[in-house]
Amino acid sequence: MEAGGCRYQFRIALLGDAAVGKTSLLLRYVAGAPGIPEPEPELESVPTVGVEFYSRTLQLRAGPRVKLQLWDTAGQERFSFPGQEYRSAKLRLVWEMSSWSCGWWWGFGCLVLKKKKKSPSPWRKKEKTELLPSHNPGRLWKNQPEGPAHPGQGPPRKRCCPLSPAASLEECSADCSHTSLSASVSHL
Numbered sequence: 001m002e003a004g005g006c007r008y009q010f011r012i013a014l015l016g017d018a019a020v021g022k023t024s025l026l027l028r029y030v031a032g033a034p035g036i037p038e039p040e041p042e043l044e045s046v047p048t049v050g051v052e053f054y055s056r057t058l059q060l061r062a063g064p065r066v067k068l069q070l071w072d073t074a075g076q077e078r079f080s081f082p083g084q085e086y087r088s089a090k091l092r093l094v095w096e097m098s099s100w101s102c103g104w105w106w107g108f109g110c111l112v113l114k115k116k117k118k119s120p121s122p123w124r125k126k127e128k129t130e131l132l133p134s135h136n137p138g139r140l141w142k143n144q145p146e147g148p149a150h151p152g153q154g155p156p157r158k159r160c161c162p163l164s165p166a167a168s169l170e171e172c173s174a175d176c177s178h179t180s181l182s183a184s185v186s187h188l
């Protein structure tokens, strides 16, 4: 879909621990666009609250003009949005294993999911149990201790993230939503 003269739009969110330089990186990247002044270096770190948005358009050599939507997420847990916010933003994890950079995102996403899963807060567990079935009836078995929804499907298994990127979009978005995963690459 053409929007503002851009043929493609990509949404990229940065995640990472607090004060590792996500905001600085994005500010500098956006400042690299023509007509935007270089940001002043911050002496004191101001933590990001929730998500901050930036954008930059690029003219690719191959021809099309693309827009990058850049999401700067909070590194501090107390400032991050709960998973439900990301669900409503329709974020998805999308990987393409054919390029090294996308493979990097995939590995990074897995690490984050694993890390977050180890220490879920109680209210997020509750949110997961209450919200996932109604939003994703096909995944009911994930929250059903008595067994799978369909015979022959096997016992419920523990999933962190999918091994097959092509088949994984929905699984991943479910995991993202309850772990408040704050990084994803979405190809619109």
Ligand SMILES: Nc1nc2c(ncn2[C@@H]2O[C@H](COP(=O)(O)OP(=O)(O)OP(=O)(O)O)[C@@H](O)[C@H]2O)c(=O)[nH]1
Residues within 6 Å of the ligand: 016, 017, 018, 019, 020, 021, 022, 023, 024, 025, 041, 042, 043, 044, 045, 046, 047, 048, 049, 073, 074, 075, 076
């Ligand atoms: N030395 C050095 N300091 C940096 C660099 N990038 C950022 N900083 C400093 O690190 C501090 C934190 O940077 P931020 O960009 O706010 O970090 P953040 O990851 O966005 O932090 P949160 O918003 O809390 O998640 C700031 O004081 C920056 O000036 C860098 O490349 N080198």
